[in-house]
Amino acid sequence: MDNSLSQARQNFIQGMSRISFFWGFPKAMGAIFGAIYLSPGPLSLDQLVEQVSVSKGAVSTNVRQLERLGMVQKHLRVGDRKDYYSAETDFWKIVKGILREREKQEFDIAIRTVDLSLELSQSAEISEEELELAVFYQDRLGNIQRFFEKIDNLVATVLALDEFRMGAVQKLFGADQK
Amino acid sequence: MDNSLSQARQNFIQGMSRISFFWGFPKAMGAIFGAIYLSPGPLSLDQLVEQVSVSKGAVSTNVRQLERLGMVQKHLRVGDRKDYYSAETDFWKIVKGILREREKQEFDIAIRTVDLSLELSQSAEISEEELELAVFYQDRLGNIQRFFEKIDNLVATVLALDEFRMGAVQKLFGADQK
DNA sequence: TATTATATTTAGTTTATACTAAACATTCAC
DNA sequence: GTGAATGTTTAGTATAAACTAAATATAATA
Incomplete structure (x- = not known):
């Protein structure tokens, strides 16, 4: 899909990449935050891999760094081994x-x-x-x-x-x- | 010479290198500013090359960038082809x-x-x-x-x-x- | 215990950036 | 104009960082 919402998301993710890089963080880190921030529900690691097209290893380390900075929160669901991430909005x-x-x-x-x-x-x-x-x-x-x-x-x-x-x-x- | 004043200068230059890098500028740029900042008189390009042991080309570009940011001022002296640089202290x-x-x-x-x-x-x-x-x-x-x-x-x-x-x-x- | 689903770590590769060395340009002196 | 002194640009190199792919670890379930 490439409707205007999808464009809005892609543009935003790109923008967050750039900001991240400007402030001395990896570009992928910004992109990942952007994707999580514009998701109505928490995202799993695999969903992130898909959305920002970055390897699982990179998503894993970057998302951990984001959590450390308090920019995303990890959610665990009972009966589900996946980790889910949601964005801090403040x-x-x-x-x-x-x-x-x-x-x-x-x-x-x-x-x-x-x-x-x-x-x-x-x-x-x-x-x-x-x-x-x-x-x-x-x-x-x-x-x-x-x-x-x-x-x-x-x-x-x-x-x-x-x-x-x-x-x-x-x-x-x-x-x-x- | 490796007396305490020289140590003070070297330590300071290193510190400025680090700060420069942290803020997304080249390390050499910070080092060059550090050297100029701790010099009682304006320094020429060749003096800078000697003090921070960086190639002439690198000093040339970095010092220009420093000038652009308003961190150093260029001085021209009559009857002297060299450029001299002094530090902004504010x-x-x-x-x-x-x-x-x-x-x-x-x-x-x-x-x-x-x-x-x-x-x-x-x-x-x-x-x-x-x-x-x-x-x-x-x-x-x-x-x-x-x-x-x-x-x-x-x-x-x-x-x-x-x-x-x-x-x-x-x-x-x-x-x-x- | 074996299998599956997931996350993390590691080894190797890619890439961007700042550096060096040297060529080039400019300006001045004679 | 030629030569010397200086600054700038360029072509190539080194390095650090972040990425990929794959191996490994971990945990859960059957």
Whole structure:
């Protein structure tokens, strides 16, 4: 079938592929989420293989990753050995999940790296003639350190926001005007 | 030389490499920015080749990309054919530059894709028995459309913020507490 | 226990991307 | 104009990531 609904679905799946890739995830992962998101009922692994034409192995690993990020939920049915997957529809929740799972960790590494460099540039063993350079390093590294801390704080704040306050923030940004 | 200042620099450059890669840019690009950022004076292309041990061609293209994103500035000196590069130190400005240059464009594509799928699922040619599915699609696609619009609005708002209001937003997020 | 249905893991392949080395282009000095 | 210094482009290479196909594991049922 290639009616307009099917076109709508295919176009959407392609779009999700692209977004997934842009954010550093496998393209197939986005496609799989797209398929699950546009399905009225939970989908089995084999149904996904069919819908996105990707091997079973790839669907298996990608769907697991999606579950880990809180983007899909696995459902087990009694008297049925298949796993079924349905999509999380609350995208703010998804964003939080990804921030928590991936970004936060990477930010922490970044912060620790800058901290270390800053410590090294404050070392007691710095010779007379390098002192000026050391002060310069401290200045620059302090500057980026403050920036990273602000980002980190921002992420932590978003993560801590509940649904209610999330709405308030959106309003503040003018996001609800449309 | 392998004193503590040199270690600080090497560690920082490595860290910037990693961050660059994480955000979907070449590793060398981050390394190059790191080297420029920790240099008291502007660096020439050849100096960069030496500092980050990457070929001239690669430095050339990466440094151009950095300039395009507003992360470094090119300086020309009279009576000197070399180009010299210095780093932008205002990271909020950099974030804005990247949002404008890369993210915004990608968001627009995402929005257009969802719009198209939504239109297709509202097509007049949808048969009786597919109507229920069409309504479902419209619901789901409408949901993600609203989300994307909010994100888009948020990005647009950040881009429009001047330094003064940027400070206010940071304060709001508790970012200035540390 | 054997069989079947399913999911996961593994070994190998494909593909995309960023890199290197070298050719080329440009600009300046003489 | 020729030669030297610099930056850019290109052709080819290396590498990492994600995919496929197939083997393996797991669980359920008869």
